[in-house]
């Protein structure tokens with residue numbers, strides 16, 4: 001009984017065999033909330049055949065589920081359905097299919113799974129997992145006010161500062177693993193735009209440690225195999241009545257609430273860039289939020305924005321190391337536009353190759369490859385199919401990004417696919433946005449902020465350094481393969497690897513210190 005809420009035999013052979021997969025949102029393995037409804041004639045897209053009763057459950061790998069979704073897409077085409085028990089999952093494998101369902105019908109395809117264990121953890125306070133409701137709308141509105149394409153520019157100076165600080169950290173602490181540098185960089189940016197304060201130092205305290213731990217605990221707690229209550233919902237009243245059975249969820253909620261409030265109440269009033277929390281606090285009434293909502297929204301922004309951005313930069317570095325010609329082309333454009341001046345946002349329009357490099361990184365190895373599942377809140381008709389309310393849609397970003405009809409030779413890493421013959425960025429087709437950020441009403445609200453941060457950091461890194469694989473004692477490069485990915489439930493990134501950096505400019509360290517001083521002034525203006 002002890003682990004009733006916290007998990008059913010985590011190592012259970014049953015789940016090891018085929019059960020686990022779908023991260024935060026796929027808790028419905030056995031007890032789906034979906035019930036086939038009388039009165040409508042459902043026409044599901046055909047998909048893989050499964051076994052009686054469990055259907056496709058045992059065909060699911062316990063890790064990297066998007067590779068299985070991709071393999072099925074090769075057999076069943078742009079859309080197919082797979083089933084876990086009686087729960088249908090419709091997988092959207094082309095940008096056109098995803099646009100048809102998630103963009104053009106977003107009013108009825110923007111729900112999220114709600115699970116019993118999730119309710120114990122209070123995940124309806126987290127924007128990413130909130131139902132498509134008035135509360136979700138209020139939180140999105142507040143988020144949009146700070147992170148829309150225009151307002152997010154106010155964080156530019158701090159993103160430029162932290163990009164420079166990352167470069168300085170790489171020079172000063174060359175033995176520190178690259179992924180830790182990157183983690184500090186992305187945590188510092190998101191943290192500072194939320195709460196203010198100074199940039200994180202690479203060797204000092206990491207003020208985001210607690211939040212990161214709590215985020216990881218939540219992801220683990222909500223894994224399908226860790227949620228017996230979603231498998232046997234009749235246990236719900238028992239757990240509701242027992243503090244002892246609820247204690248893990250209650251402890252998590254309290255700790256997260258306390259940590260969030262500590263950070264929220266400690267927002268730096270001297271920050272000159274108008275912090276997200278500062279804006280929320282001033283406008284609670286306008287956004288229709290309580291202080292508790294605002295606290296949880298800030299927590300969400302940290303959780304949703306930190307790893308995704310860091311993981312993308314790790315992939316970008318992997319791509320550069322495997323494609324030195326790409327790094328050279330980017331550096332040649334940087335040198336001709338910026339010369340000895342560090343790149344800034346003012347140079348952005350003249351650096352289309354950097355933009356293309358970032359887009360290609362997100363296409364080549366999207367860090368949310370299976371998307372975040374959307375729930376149909378009404379019956380949905382598309383392409384001759386009728387999919388009932390309660391169906392879960394997978395925005396299969398992985399397969400969409402490697403559709404050869406849209407991206408010829410999809411395995412190649414080639415930023416020029418986003419450029420025209422003159423080297424200018426090709427305008428985005430309406431149904432093919434940057435796929436990595438998802439779709440419809442749920443599209444990532446931090447996408448402009450993330451793109452800005454990735455632009456300035458990529459430009460600054462490539463302006464400052466040459467990157468190579470380090471070598472072993474025999475002079476052999478210590479490489480990481482392009483498919484050596486890690487599975488982080490709904491996220492993925494490349495495994496950690498070392499990088500050899502060589503400054504591209506005389507006196508780079510001093511120059512970076514000067515730039516930091518200038519950028520510090522920009523921050524205080």
Ligand code: HEM
Nearest residue numbers: 127128304305308309312368372437438439442444446450
């Ligand atoms: C490269 C970095 C990032 C990637 C690849 C990424 C990707 C995504 C994806 C795929 C979704 C799901 C969209 C859908 O359901 O269709 C999402 C949702 C979300 N993202 Fe991002 N994201 C990134 C950075 C950020 C940042 C920096 C923030 C915050 C400033 C953020 C905040 C959110 C939030 C709050 C949601 C949930 C939206 C909702 O459910 O209504 N993301 N993101």
